[in-house]
Amino acid sequence: MQSIRRAHRILRALADSPDGLTVTQLSAELQLPPSTVHRLLAVLQEEQFVSRPDGKSWCYLGPESLRIGLAARRPRVTSSLRAAEVVSELADTFGQGALLVELRGRRAESVLQCGLADWAGGYAGDLMPFHAVAAARALLIDMDRAEVMRLLSEYEFLPRRARTPGTVTELLQRVDTVRRRGHETVYGEFVPAVWEFAAPVRGGSGQVLAGLAVVWHEARTTAEQAVRISEQVARAAREISQEFGYAC
Structure with a gap:
């Protein structure tokens, strides 16, 4: 002692x-x-x-x-009533599902969901795999290689789909891409024929608080649709971020 x-x-x-x-x-x-x-x-x-x-x-x-x-200073996104409204509005706008994922210890946990009863269990509290879910991957956007390695030191890369990262190195390559774009778009990595569009939600000092995503069940999505959805998710993430004092 x-x-x-x-x-x-x-x-x-x-x-x-x-x-x-x-x-x-x-x-x-x-x-x-x-x-x-x-x-x-x-x-x-x-x-x-x-x-x-x-x-x-x-x-x-x-x-x-x-x-x-x-x-210790990171607020819970669920403390914002507006965050729940934004998730619901995204689900209504696209007629699809939307969710917010937070880092809880070493796990990515869904804390708000709407319209996802047939996807990944569809319940708040579900664990989201870092290597397969866009919203969980968005949580890693500001972490350097050493931080990601520490976070995933005991993580199990369960097989998902052919395009899903299967190692830390492959995941880090995807995170680099997310970092450059500022948002994440994946197709069929968690559930076949399902798009996921995600962006980070930030706090007042710029730290990532959560990953916000729309889950889109349309395999024949055009490039224009993908861009429109990505932009709207990014705007929604910025709106929640402003609730926590982030100057977008």
């Missing part, structure tokens, strides 16, 4: 010092022996809670500390 408390004190000290602290400064501020600080920093650095970019004495909060901090 003592080591955990001391590690927490180191992290709090670094959180209060965005310009970083040296081992000597940490030792003096926390009144701990330098050897103790060195030992704790080694563990924290290995787990990416602390970063020492020059490999020397200056210490900063690492990417894992940032990830946890963002998660």
Whole structure:
């Protein structure tokens, strides 16, 4: 317990010092022996809670500390009544299904659905596979390779369709495409002959809160229809984002 408390004190000290602290400064501020600080920093650095970019004495909060901090500040999209209205409006507009997916721990979970009783179970609370569902893939749009690898370290790529990514490398290639376009369009990767059009919903600091998608059961969709649906989903995602303070 003592080591955990001391590690927490180191992290709090670094959180209060965005310009970083040296081992000597940490030792003096926390009144701990330098050897103790060195030992704790080694563990924290290995787990990416602390970063020492020059490999020397200056210490900063690492990417894992940032990830946890963002998660703690990330609001639930379901707290917005407008989000539920937008999902319903999308389903009504296209006469198809619409859903919102959030990252819950290491899982992508459907939190709002409308018109999807015959697709993927069709119930809020359903888990959405990252490699096969556009809305779940949209959650990864801002993550770098290392973050995606950590998130999917225990993920099982269950076989779906021939065009569905089957490995982390293949999924990362798709995420790169999503990142460049700002939205995702897939066809027949989760359910045969079904299109999915998805875009990220963002919070006030720009972090991804959810993936919004329309599920379109029309195999003979024209290029013009696909563009129109993608644009409307992107607009709807921006509208929800504005509810959470994101300046689109």
